[in-house]
Amino acid sequence: MAELLLDVLLVLALLSTASAALLSRDLFRAVVLFIAFGLLLSLSWVRLHAPDLALAEAAIGAGLTGVLLLDAVSHFRGRREVE
């Protein structure tokens, strides 16, 4: 029962960070939320008995993608966007 509760909470956290990342007005904030989503997803893989995927998600999905995205945000911020 406690396990199921944990799963439900994790799923809710996944969905809310994902929607927040999509809806956030601030790009930097969206990227940070996206990285948080990756970490939560990594936890979900642990819950699904998939430690390989948890490792890969943490390293690739959250870690590397996060660095790439953050780097891109600062790059886009560096110069004024032409609307």
Next chain:
Amino acid sequence: MKAGVVTVLALLLGGILAPVVVAVASADPGTSLHTLVQTRLEASGVEHPVTAVLLNFRAYDTLLEIGVLVVAGITGMSLSRAGARAEPELRSTNTLLHALARWFVPLMLLLAAWLLWAGSHRPGGAFQAGAVLAAAGVMMRLTGLPTAWIAPGPMLRLGLSAGFSVFLLVAAVGALTGRAFLAYPPLLSGPLILVIETLLTLSIGMILLGLYVAAAQRDGADE
């Protein structure tokens, strides 16, 4: 207007898919690949089932997938033209980061090696290790440690294709010795998989790092 239409369509799609997902979850497929993997695990040369699937049973998928990575790396290189190499603005002057990097980079290299080694009998493997390698490279780059070897050039081209090439050669040797394409020699599959994984780790790390560097380069408008 558009947002409304998309929302309605999304709800509709979700409404159709939800019962399908429930139905699939309750269905019982006659065959289970899981037991098949277990029974053949011994013949695969590794003890960890996921690694056995990735590098032996379904090695063709993995070969093509590394091809996808190499293609991404090639395109990244083709777009980062010569010129802007070591950009000062990329380096952070944060001293804390510097101090951290001195400890972190060797630690990450160790972690990558451990992940690679672990892959044969427990969770871990070339992809995770390669990603950690790339992250170590990103950190080196951010803190201004020497990273000239990652600039587009013969070294990078060789490095990013090395893992793929060795994988492909092993695959071809299988066919040349009378077995199928991608079949390992019976007794050598364990060591060969380890060799392939080691080179794949290096190549994956280099490709991911190379793409990061390629993205970070700029020219044209500034020059």
Next chain:
Amino acid sequence: MTLNLLVAGLLFTPLAWAVVSLLIGFRAGRWLAGAGMVLQAGVTLGLVWTLTGQGGFEYALGDWQPPLGIGLRVDGMALTLVLLTTLVASACGLHAAGYLEADRPGQRYFWPLFWFLWAGINGVWLAGDIFNIYVGLELVTLAAVGLVALSGEPPALRAALRYLFAALAGSLAFLLGVALLYGAYGTLSLRLLAEAVQADGTGSAALALMFAGLAVKTALFPVHAWLPPAHGIAHAPVSALLSALVVKASAWVAIRLWLDLGPVLGSSGGAFLMGLLGTAAIVWGSWMAWCQTGLKKLVAYSSVGQVGYLFLLFPLTFAVSDRVAELATQGVMLHLISHALAKAALFMAAGNLIWAVGDGRIVSLAGAGRHLPLSLFAFGLAAVSIMGLPPSGGFTAKWLLLQAAWQAGQWGWALAVLVGGLLAALYVFKVFAACYVDKASGDDFHYPPRRLDLMPLGLAVMALGLGLVAGLPLHWMGIGGAP
């Protein structure tokens, strides 16, 4: 033993050539490419020879039989497409060797991407495993995007990004379908799935998701908008590859899935919808082609229209007699082949014309009729097949489709085929009319190397002659897979 070597050679050559040509430059890559094409041709012919001798077979990679391992389905249809690829990709490669400037900075990356694309396309033709299809399609997509972006100019980047986004969304829809099928039936092998599937909503929903994804990747109306910029902006030989082979790869996956799983999981409503979208594509693509002012954009929109014919397969093979289904399958496959030959020829001929007049607008072609008769001749021959006039392969394909529609009593599709031919004639004549306008002012033509005319001419002649020898490919395609 020989079989192992042939299949291995087919898979190994393009991948190995991709890696080696990454290490050498563009110029050396040309010589290497020549050798690779010869090797690939030899292996292909060997496989076709085996096929006619002993029939098709399933090839277990790594000696692991499906469902544990990945099987390749080496049957008549797949091998005919491999042969088509060897022909068209070789022609495009040889054209590119002379067409692309060797000294531009990014050019050394052309050959590796070219060979990876070739490898991916062959992989998709032969794939017998639905997840392997996904990986193969991704390899094709990323290599194609890389080739579109090769020039690095803003319009190319824009087209490449649009293409990448559309293709990735399509792949993921496909992959979700794979996830549902794997969850429901516990296997990824297409052959085993065809035996296992039962008629229920689950399988149909999975199939619908996969078709939706494939429709995006094939640029079926109304999700075609990414195609014209990507095919219009790329270098001519690259455009030729994309239109002739890359969109066909995803279309082929749809065809194969439909032929295998459609009889159980399909529905007449779904089949009708696909046919309707195909018809809309024929009309809209051809009309938009006629509206274009740029030569390559016109040829690219023509692809949007021509792809539409492939989707007539769906209504003409569902719940009809075996004879009708056979005619329709033959017609669609023959159309796929003749369009690949003709469209590659059109793009390469268009590239030569643009090289000569120095810009890509159709009005600039004035006087080309006098100065570049050979390129224009190739363009015309290929256009005959596009319009579907005898004796071209396009004609025979349409004739088969008309017969199928007639015998099935589904008149609407026959009308679509006929209207498509008329509209094609309109946009083809638009080009010719522009070429034979006499130009008063001086002649500033830059003659492209003569040998560049050979590739489009060769393919155009093949497209034209295909109708006369259609029996041979149709015979090959009739040879089934595993006994």
Next chain:
Amino acid sequence: MSPGLLYALAGMLLFVMGLAGFALLRHLLRRLMAFNLVGSGTFLVLVGLAQRPDGEPDPVAQALVLTGIVVAIAATALALVLMRRWFDLTGRTRLDGEADE
């Protein structure tokens, strides 16, 4: 409800959400994130549905998703290179708003 089904349903929702975001968002970086959400959702469905009610994990599904993750990072990194170059040359972070030519 088994955990597998729970995560599969969550994955399905992520797929739909991401697709909607993909259709509505115009900023290139946001579209890329939406694409990654669609991918993550698909992976959850794949692994969640392959898990049997007894909780046994399926190594094949995990291997497929690992392949999928690597393909996704390749595509993401490539898209970032393309969009950063596009931004450098044009100063724009979205594609629409002008004709194709």
